[in-house]
Amino acid sequence: MQPVDFTSISTDPLELPLFRSKELRADVLRLDRMHPQVSGNKWFKLQYYLDTAIREGSNTLVTFGGAWSNHILATAAACRMQQLRCAGIIRGEEPARLSHTLAAARQLGMELYFISREAYRAKFIPGALREPGCLLVPEGGYGPPGAAGAATILQYCNVDAYTHFCCAGGTGTMAAGLLQAAPPGTTVSVISVLKNHHGLEKDIRHLCPQASARLQVVHGYHFGGYAKHPPELLACMNDWFRQTSIPADIVYTGKLFSAVLALAQEDFFPPGSRLLLLHSGGLQGNDSLRKGTLIF
Numbered sequence: 001m002q003p004v005d006f007t008s009i010s011t012d013p014l015e016l017p018l019f020r021s022k023e024l025r026a027d028v029l030r031l032d033r034m035h036p037q038v039s040g041n042k043w044f045k046l047q048y049y050l051d052t053a054i055r056e057g058s059n060t061l062v063t064f065g066g067a068w069s070n071h072i073l074a075t076a077a078a079c080r081m082q083q084l085r086c087a088g089i090i091r092g093e094e095p096a097r098l099s100h101t102l103a104a105a106r107q108l109g110m111e112l113y114f115i116s117r118e119a120y121r122a123k124f125i126p127g128a129l130r131e132p133g134c135l136l137v138p139e140g141g142y143g144p145p146g147a148a149g150a151a152t153i154l155q156y157c158n159v160d161a162y163t164h165f166c167c168a169g170g171t172g173t174m175a176a177g178l179l180q181a182a183p184p185g186t187t188v189s190v191i192s193v194l195k196n197h198h199g200l201e202k203d204i205r206h207l208c209p210q211a212s213a214r215l216q217v218v219h220g221y222h223f224g225g226y227a228k229h230p231p232e233l234l235a236c237m238n239d240w241f242r243q244t245s246i247p248a249d250i251v252y253t254g255k256l257f258s259a260v261l262a263l264a265q266e267d268f269f270p271p272g273s274r275l276l277l278l279h280s281g282g283l284q285g286n287d288s289l290r291k292g293t294l295i296f
């Protein structure tokens with residue numbers, strides 16, 4: 001498979017009249033360019049789990065996710081590259097036809113275990129995966145190693161050039177890593193992609209108790225809830241692409257970019273702010289859409 005290419009990560013300036021009129025500058029950190037399948041932030045969140053598995057001699061990485069999970073596919077790819085066995089515990093019964101994501105994960109060698117939604121909620125682990133040698137990675141890579149891995153993302157930009165680091169938040173692991181790495185006096189602005197996910201701020205702070213930067217969690221840009229993608233969101237993503245030539249995904253970065261535009265419009269960011277928007281990848285999930293829905 002194609003290797004991950006860190007040299008392709010760039011910071012692309014956004015030349016939008018809205019930002020100019022509000023005296024804002026904004027760049028996008030393009031983690032989506034590292035690899036077509038391996039979601040940018042997932043790769044970073046996994047790196048220390050992989051190191052632990054190798055160091056401790058675990059032979060199998062075990063993790064959890066849904067049918068379109070970026071985390072599942074990134075885990076499958078990362079394990080393939082490290083020649084580690086891996087298993088995915090998948091929410092819901094096995095469908096007659098696998099999603100693109102699961103088919104690609106299986107192709108990369110991941111063993112898939114389908115469990116009911118109830119069992120999934122209860123974090124049930126099939127007996128075969130409770131053997132010694134199996135290392136469990138929490139869903140989304142949430143945990144101190146995940147945050148420490150995400151902190152290394154900011155090595156790919158000049159951190160001192162920004163006042164605000166803006167990212168999408170699911171489990172909050174990436175946001176916690178950014179908080180660890182962002183210089184004092186800067187702000188990490190997190191757009192929650194889940195509806196009423198009021199525990200997000202606590203989950204982030206739990207992974208970063210001595211946050212040197214300020215944390216701002218923004219609710220209200222979930223577009224109906226996790227993975228919901230009403231026509232307004234799709235229109236916004238197409239519009240964004242027309243203006244910036246940057247593709248977004250329906251679950252995370254589409255919501256991030258829409259939110260940042262709306263927040264800029266409402267003067268949420270003080271004039272003179274310099275924003276770094278994290279394009280955390282995830283484009284493979286757009287394969288769940290009907291062809292032609294997006295213009296990119």
Ligand SMILES: *Cc1c(COP(=O)(O)O)cnc(C)c1O
Nearest residue numbers: 170171172173174252280281282
């Ligand atoms: C998983 C994911 C996120 C959210 O990361 P968390 O660390 O769970 O908050 C953001 N963007 C993309 C593209 C993702 O795949």
